[in-house]
Amino acid sequence: MLEIKNLHVQLEEEDKKILKGVDLTVEPGKVHAIMGPNGSGKSTLSYVLSGRDGYEVTEGTATLDGQDLLAMEPEERAAAGLFLAFQYPVEIPGVGNMTFLRTAVNAQRKARGQEEMSSTEFLKVIREKAKELQIDAEMLKRPVNVGFSGGEKKRNEILQMAMLEPRMCILDETDSGLDVDAMKLVSDGVNALRDEGRGFLVITHYQRLLNHIRPDVVHIMSNGRIVKTGGPELALEVEENGYADILGEAV
Ligand code: ADP
Ligand code: MG
Numbered sequence: 209m210l211e212i213k214n215l216h217v218q219l220e221e222e223d224k225k226i227l228k229g230v231d232l233t234v235e236p237g238k239v240h241a242i243m244g245p246n247g248s249g250k251s252t253l254s255y256v257l258s259g260r261d262g263y264e265v266t267e268g269t270a271t272l273d274g275q276d277l278l279a280m281e282p283e284e285r286a287a288a289g290l291f292l293a294f295q296y297p298v299e300i301p302g303v304g305n306m307t308f309l310r311t312a313v314n315a316q317r318k319a320r321g322q323e324e325m326s327s328t329e330f331l332k333v334i335r336e337k338a339k340e341l342q343i344d345a346e347m348l349k350r351p352v353n354v355g356f357s358g359g360e361k362k363r364n365e366i367l368q369m370a371m372l373e374p375r376m377c378i379l380d381e382t383d384s385g386l387d388v389d390a391m392k393l394v395s396d397g398v399n400a401l402r403d404e405g406r407g408f409l410v411i412t413h414y415q416r417l418l419n420h421i422r423p424d425v426v427h428i429m430s431n432g433r434i435v436k437t438g439g440p441e442l443a444l445e446v447e448e449n450g451y452a453d454i455l456g457e458a459v
């Protein structure tokens with residue numbers, strides 16, 4: 209479903225190559241993890257897939273269900289079923305969380321040629337999902353992310369993911385560090401949304417997150433390439449021996 213072939217990416221502003229031939233296929237129902245040392249290009253991969261400015265694809269392809277992702281605007285990618293978790297970490301004063309989510313859901317439905325959700329239907333769905341995620345009604349009414357704690361933001365991001373029902377979810381858990389509670393929230397959220405029709409790409413520097421999520425496939429990225437692919441045991445190897453051992457072996 210997500211198919212990346214020989215992807216080469218450099219910075220637009222300077223002649224710096226970051227991705228140097230990434231190959232990756234995520235099948236429906238599977239959770240793939242990408243691990244790798246700092247600076248190996250993990251976040252760049254997620255940015256390029258989401259359509260962020262500043263990166264130039266010089267070679268290769270990325271498709272979702274056969275559709276050329278790289279030719280689409282970011283909102284078209286979302287309509288095609290791609291969700292980059294944590295893509296809305298911004299605070300939006302004056303816009304209630306519920307209103308924001310309803311707008312996002314209906315924009316996506318429109319782009320998919322589906323009818324808008326009525327407000328009654330939307331309320332019913334969001335209340336169910338919020339309950340599952342232990343989000344209280346009060347948080348749904350507050351302005352988007354304004355004054356939310358780190359944990360509330362994470363919860364809200366998982367709620368966005370649950371409401372948008374994406375086909376392919378990409379989570380870039382940056383190295384800034386998730387505390388244990390946030391890690392639990394993210395992994396519970398992912399596990400609850402695991403579905404045979406949905407794929408996940410979980411990017412993380414640390415192995416700990418993968419104790420809770422249990423990926424089907426683990427890739428190690430180094431210097432802009434995927435240099436090793438294996439099962440969940442690869443993540444444990446990283447935990448025990450660090451990247452140097454594994455990379456020494458892979459190069
Ligand atoms: P990771 O997420 O694996 O830590 P990144 O994708 O953030 O790696 O970064 C890969 C490399 O590209 C690093 O050397 C980083 O400094 C560089 N890089 C990424 N984006 C930019 C940018 N906008 N400007 C300058 N350097 C960048
Ligand atoms: Mg980094």
Ligand code: MG
Pocket residue numbers: 250251252382383
């Ligand atoms: Mg990163």
